[in-house]
Amino acid sequence: RLQQAFGVPLLADSKILGVLTLFCGDAQQADEDLLKIMAAIGRQLGQWIKRKQAEEALRYQQEQTERLLLNILPQPIAERLKHEQGTIAENFAEVTVLFADIVGFTELSAKISAPELVELLNAIFSKFDKLAEQHGLEKIKTIGDAYMVVGGLPRIQPNHAEAIAEMAMDMQAAIADLSQEMRQDFHIRIGINTGPVVAGVIGVSKFIYDLWGDAVNTASRMESHGVSGKIHLTASTHKYLRDKYLFEDRGQIRVKGKGEMNTYFLVGKKADR
Numbered sequence: 063r064l065q066q067a068f069g070v071p072l073l074a075d076s077k078i079l080g081v082l083t084l085f086c087g088d089a090q091q092a093d094e095d096l097l098k099i100m101a102a103i104g105r106q107l108g109q110w111i112k113r114k115q116a117e118e119a120l121r122y123q124q125e126q127t128e129r130l131l132l133n134i135l136p137q138p139i140a141e142r143l144k145h146e147q148g149t150i151a152e153n154f155a156e157v158t159v160l161f162a163d164i165v166g167f168t169e170l171s172a173k174i175s176a177p178e179l180v181e182l183l184n185a186i187f188s189k190f191d192k193l194a195e196q197h198g199l200e201k202i203k204t205i206g207d208a209y210m211v212v213g214g215l216p217r218i219q220p221n222h223a224e225a226i227a228e229m230a231m232d233m234q235a236a237i238a239d240l241s242q243e244m245r246q247d248f249h250i251r252i253g254i255n256t257g258p259v260v261a262g263v264i265g266v267s268k269f270i271y272d273l274w275g276d277a278v279n280t281a282s283r284m285e286s287h288g289v290s291g292k293i294h295l296t297a298s299t300h301k302y303l304r305d306k307y308l309f310e311d312r313g314q315i316r317v318k319g320k321g322e323m324n325t326y327f328l329v330g331k332k333a334d335r
Contacts, residue, residue, distance in 0.1 A: 070104040080111070139216055139263060139271055151262030157214030158226040158256045158299060159273065159281035162190070162233060165249040165290040167207040182244070183207065189236040197225045197232075202273060212273060215261050223256055223302035227328060230254060230293045253284025254295040256302060283317050284325065293328035300326045307331050
């Protein structure tokens with residue numbers, strides 16, 4: 063049967079975090095030494111609780127920072143950035159780069175409100191992000207209404223050209239579905255090229271993982287010299303895909319900064335035999 067209870071606060075920097083209570087079955091006079099011991103234990107427990115709370119808060123902040131880092135950098139690059147102080151840059155001998163542009167979006171943006179514009183872009187790019195993840199590709203960036211994705215880095219991907227081709231066709235299908243859902247007439251123009259690139263992280267306070275090289279510029283040219291609703295690609299990508307996919311030969315076209323180039327339109331996948 064409870065006769066007495068002694069309580070001392072759990073203190074951490076004069077802040078009460080709880081109460082340490084000792085229950086006694088027999089009534090007795092409060093022992094000063096016992097109370098001192100309880101007070102000392104209370105202070106130690108208070109400091110321990112404070113330390114655990116600080117560790118938990120730090121762990122939460124680290125997780126938030128990691129999630130944020132993974133939103134802007136590929137996972138292998140984010141891991142390297144956490145452990146390396148120097149410049150992160152690599153050469154990749156063969157990757158496939160895709161640029162896509164929403165045709166007529168500039169004109170549409172002048173007719174709708176800012177929230178509607180952002181909501182629309184978010185809906186489109188969120189679909190593209192899921193497709194990139196599905197095909198094992200790396201989204202590099204968006205610039206206005208343009209979308210850039212690459213296959214073959216930062217991890218080597220032997221079927222990078224095929225994965226990009228599949229994504230390009232899926233992007234067309236996704237745009238068609240969104241057009242119906244939103245009652246808009248959306249079309250995209252896609253350009254693809256395969257070749258060597260340099261990839262690395264630039265920036266100090268705002269990191270960005272980006273690509274450089276002639277292969278990137280040529281992929282961009284394929285998009286800008288392309289046709290609405292079609293997938294335009296170079297001969298270097300065509301050679302990787304010609305055994306499995308159907309093409310329309312566009313013939314020789316003059317490409318800004320490149321001169322005459324033989325290019326192709328990707329039509330679809332060949333039927334399995």
